[in-house]
Amino acid sequence: MTSHRERKRERTRQAIIDAAANLFERRGYEGTTIAEIADAAEIGTRTFFSYFASKEELLFPESDARIAAAVAAIEAREPADRPVDLLLQALQDVNETNTEMASPMARLRMRLTQSVPAVRGRALQEQLDAQLEIARHLQAAFPDELDAVQAAAMVGAFIGAVTGALQVLLAERDALTDPQRLQQRMQEATEMALRPFLDG
Template identity: 70%
Template structure:
């Protein structure tokens, strides 16, 4: 039973990745508006109904790791060390995400950021998911540090963190050959985020 379940999970993950790869390829070649869910399903060799068992909409395919990344930040909060401040936890979560092998600054991220500038549906989805992530992380952070953070400060810190990551990526991924050296790109993004959050690091009792 365990072996069968594992095989099923692996097959499901392969199919999910095939859908993502097919969508990214079609978006690049034909544009977002020029690609339908039926096109993506056909390219991934699945039916349209199967597509919707993996993703709720076409734009959702561009955010494949969002839930996992939010979960990673929440897990970092839960596994905090006694000496860690709220800002330390967020920056640690970013470092761990960079080293996890996920596509934090990969081709799908590059395509998503570019489409968000020109496609209202993608931009709306990005804003919605960032707002949802910010709310979830801020609530957990405030609960973990009730003596240091109220709701407003928690929201401000998390908003600054997510905004710094997104803003840095927007500029870095526009540079020629940005993806030629992923390690350098991620290092520059981390340094930029740390710089943006420096007031939280140095502020007495607030970071």
């Protein structure tokens, strides 16, 4: 059970994200300052920096949670589980706990990644960090089945499949009207992309 302080902190964090998304949509990413985001969220600039180190960081609010979900799925593995089963389970777990990957922020993030170099750089860094961290845990869990290179390739295929599916899904006009359906289609597309690992 979360404490009142934790709930208040989470509300403030979400208020910052929502304020930033609104300003980015109206004024553009580069035309929005951190001071303006803080003002819109009704906090001070110092408080902003206690939550996020930069504008780029707040565009990726769930990155750590997604890595944690993958690591948790690997750690909770059953004897019959294959490496790819755990990656797909982690994606399902993330989709069941929140709809961030099918949110207006996700669509905005995708658009900014394609048009703003600083955001593109941050997105690539987040993706690489996630790939290395998840691959390290996966290889450690299956040392007789995967070496470090194979684990990195499998996780790279997984992350690439999710990212590729999201790029197309979020560009659809009615993408955000049914987040659960979008997530289901992303899951199905990722499973199809990883079928060679499932059939192997």
